[in-house]
């Protein structure tokens with residue numbers, strides 16, 4: 564034993580704690596500790612005599628002991644080494660210290676262990692996870708900000724185009740008829756001029772809520788700009804669309820500002836194969852123009868005749 568201890572000393576004792584600020588220990592084939600380096604006295608506050616000669620189990624917490632017996636011991640037996648194992652040991656005052664351990668079986672049959680205190684690493688890892696979570700939250704918030712209209716919380720123009728084009732692909736592949744309606748408030752300028760911009764804003768919000776509440780879950784509702792709202796319906800038909808628009812005309816009138824009851828004109832168009840969002844938007848816009856020309860407060864469906 565003396566001779567072997569000298570070998571270990573050769574390996575470990577030549578390093579001062581400053582050069583090797585990690586723990587090092589050696590166990591024999593009965594898992595008895597036969598050598599510990601100065602890290603045990605300086606950092607873990609053990610006296611050498613209190614450790615050397617004891618089974619390594621006594622240093623480990625219960626879960627670490629189980630892991631040691633069930634994984635590390637068989638791995639060392641088969642592979643002769645273990646790397647980056649996470650264990651928790653006690654210092655002389657009974658404080659638990661998380662460590663990262665490497666171990667190798669020497670030709671002499673002894674196991675050579677080295678480890679470092681991983682509390683700082685765990686702390687850094689925790690901070691890294693938290694920073695990552697914060698980054699994801701911030702990204703989500705930014706995504707939301709970039710995709711919704713401030714005033715109404717509806718999809719903004721860019722997001723509406725993006726999501727409609729995606730939903731359109733699904734609708735076409737499922738052979739559904741998709742439609743788009745543009746609703747433009749009639750004489751909105753008059754509301755602003757008569758009751759002020761804030762009242763105008765309140766009306767826009769109310770209308771946004773109404774459109775959302777009346778739409779299907781799969782519909783996409785957007786404030787496309789000013790007093791113009793869009794609804795993309797991925798599964799509709801002409802009758803369904805006309806009924807839907809009729810309902811909107813009726814319910815809009817319940818939004819009242821002073822003596823004015825809200826009215827709007829609607830243009831509708833449907834998607835057929837190879838049509839993009841922009842194509843259908845142009846057609847619905849032309850239908851809306853007709854609705855305005857024909858006296859407002861009505862719905863017109865685009866027709867190329």
Ligand SMILES: Nc1nc2c(ncn2[C@@H]2O[C@H](COP(=O)(O)OP(=O)(O)OP(=O)(O)O)[C@@H](O)[C@H]2O)c(=O)[nH]1
Nearest residue numbers: 747748749750751752753755760761763764789790
């Ligand atoms: N309060 C408020 N007003 C807005 C907002 N964006 C645009 N507007 C107003 O919407 C009004 C649009 O006026 P016009 O384009 O003449 O349309 P209109 O008065 O509704 O007339 P028609 O569409 O022809 O029936 C303008 O007075 C804009 O200032 C907004 O965010 N808040």
